[in-house]
Amino acid sequence: MNGDRLLIADDHPLTREGLSLAARAAFPGAQAIGVGTVGEAVAALQSRSTIRLILLDYALPDSEGFRGLMRVLHVADGVPVLIVTASDRPGLAEGAMALGAAGFLPKTLPLDEISGILRKVLSGQRYFPEALAPAAPLAAARERIAGLSRAQHAVLLALADGRSNKQIAYDLSVTEATVKAHLTAVFRKLRVTNRTQALLAIRPLLEDPASGQGG
Template sequence: MPQSNLSSRILIADDHPLTREGLALAARAASQGVSVDTAGSVNEALSMVSERSSYRLILLDLVLPDAHGFSGLMQLQHAAKATPVAMISAKEEAPLVEAARALGAAGFLYKTRPLDVLVGEIREILAGNCVFAHVPGSGSAAGLSRRIASLSSAQLKVLVALADGRLNKQIAGDLALSEATVKSHLSAIFRKLGVVNRAQALLAVQPLLGGQVAGGVSA
């Protein structure tokens, strides 16, 4: 039975026109007859998801002007429900891959890979598989990767929300938690990261956040 028009669509969210064009080409090569929509920001992607209701796959750039680290991933996962969301990045860093996996992304793909490799990876995700490129960790990056892996999914979501500049009350509302639960998660996060406060936590996970955090802390 042929797929419906909606279920044969892929959404690409990237703020660079040439990158969007290349990813669209890879997506069409990965699945015959697929239609591709493009967005230049997380908010634009959210609007498209709201209008179309269903996509087979969302390819999301890690670094967008209206997102910090993985906040865009979490927003699109919430809005798109069961639609797989795969991250696309030029950053080949083990902590980023580990965090994407822990947050439930369908994959972490590299913009630097040849077109035929991207086509194969997108095809794998469309077939229901997860694709995470292996990046050997070393030194502090490997240590951060292990610490990220030790966080529960709920703790990682709280950390990402914290990095987006949200206060405990806002985090609690956004994640449907009590403020007491948020504080408990933060205490566990600080302990696992080996830090004692919010500022130290944000500095410790800058690689996770793509070098950007709300409030002016940057690499």
């Protein structure tokens, strides 16, 4: 990864530095870029073309639960995203997996173990805690989106981010007719008839699984 970059989005400088150390140990020669908000992460992704891996703190100031993850996934263009958190609340790992994150990384892990996980993810593997036990609403929402194609998933991410059909078409470099076709397929697979119902169907994945935020 010499010359490549990793993006670390965390609002605590000490945590960013620790994750940077783990990243540099995993990928000697790589550059770690640190940001403190989802907005800054999105801007970094839009301005740089060599980012290979993204570490995203779940509880950034502008995250709004999993909406932060969805905003980043929308512009990541296939770059793997790991959710990083100090929280062990039920549902977080399951929600991250369902939405398309490449992994779920507890901040409590030793740096050498974090380095090993980063290597696995960049090699194309995913990392999630074993024996995930999702709550019933999360499991149902995950099942609803499991059958979406990559293009349909991208359109759903953009939809959850509040984008219009015109904006989605521009972002994905397709026509509005193509976006409408994807939305029709998404609605059919979610068993809904409009955008509002689609967002309600996946709302358990977008909301914080518990009150409060825990890093």
